[in-house]
């Protein structure tokens with residue numbers, strides 16, 4: 001893949017963008033964030049933030065990328081010469097590196113689970129997943145090794161540029177993932193006492209309605225849509241200028257919400273039915289999903305397939321993160337992708353080691369009352385992504401002339417006006433208010 005390849009087809013682009021969006025954010029982070037922030041109110045705010053703010057910004061990123069046809073930094077320099085807008089590319093570069101540093105830790109957990117599930121199913125033993133999770137995340141060697149293995153998978157894909165492989169594989173894996181979730185949902189919802197989980201998800205407890213929850217929901221919407229860090233700008237730069245973008249962006253947003261809700265519908269009924277607490281934090285999906293599988297015939301076998309799919313969803317997101325860094329690293333050149341991939345992957349891996357150890361060896365180290373892992377997650381999703389998204393919307397809202405944005409969006413006048421008002425006023429205002437409220 002030279003840096004100026006193009007996607008083979010529109011569906012290929014949508015799948016790659018959806019692949020970048022749908023990942024740990026929807027399946028792992030969304031349920032545990034909802035679990036620790038009051039359930040229904042968080043879910044409602046997340047959906048609102050996705051549709052009203054996230055989607056218009058996703059469209060903005062597609063626009064900037066497709067128009068620039070270059071890596072994010074050069075894309076801004078080309079479209080806005082002599083201005084500081086290219087800093088959005090820098091924010092993206094740093095944020096993507098930081099996100100991948102902890103993302104690869106969770107990717108490592110999945111690999112560890114997968115190997116353990118395989119060995120255990122071979123010996124026919126059953127597993128205690130709560131203990132297994134604590135075991136894995138606190139074992140320094142296992143976790144660092146798995147993190148390295150996950151980075152290696154990601155880097156091999158990015159350096160080889162098997163976009164077509166990803167496109168083809170996504171076509172099979174994403175529908176399969178949906179199917180599995182539906183199967184799991186049916187099992188979960190038919191457990192005794194499952195309705196309490198549904199209530200937790202859909203009956204609002206308004207005491208959670210505050211600026212902190214809103215900030216977290218907005219951060220989650222940005223994180224799971226992959227916006228604010230130039231990743232979608234980078235992907236769209238491989239998109240042919242002819243393609244329609246509003247429809248593609250809506251598809252991505254809808255699929256992402258659907259998988260998030262489905263993940264919640266699998267996890268929360270089981271949480272309540274099996275007597276767990278929804279406030280378990282990062283371990284929630286890792287403990288609950290296997291627990292639901294245990295209630296199914298051939299559960300061990302399906303669990304392995306499920307983890308393979310989860311690994312796939314995680315890898316397609318990690319690829320997007322590394323792609324931003326590599327695309328910027330090689331800039332306008334078309335060679336050097338291989339070297340850049342290895343170099344940046346190595347740097348990001350090292351950067352991630354403290355996060356990996358923050359559940360064991362470094363569990364006593366806290367920054368602003370958070371573990372290292374949580375801290376990196378918090379500053380990237382709750383600050384860097386909103387700030388990146390803020391400037392992205394200001395750029396298309398004000399730097400682009402209306403003629404440019406109208407012809408780029410190429411949609412009905414009504415939709416165009418709604419979109420323009422959001423990127424000009426609503427999104428910037430909402431992001432600024434939420435940022436200020438959360439800072440004090």
Ligand code: PFF
Pocket residue numbers: 020021022023024025026096099223224225226227229230231232317318320321
């Ligand atoms: N959207 C991904 C997820 O929800 O798992 C995470 C992510 C990928 C964020 C790529 C940012 C990004 F550029």
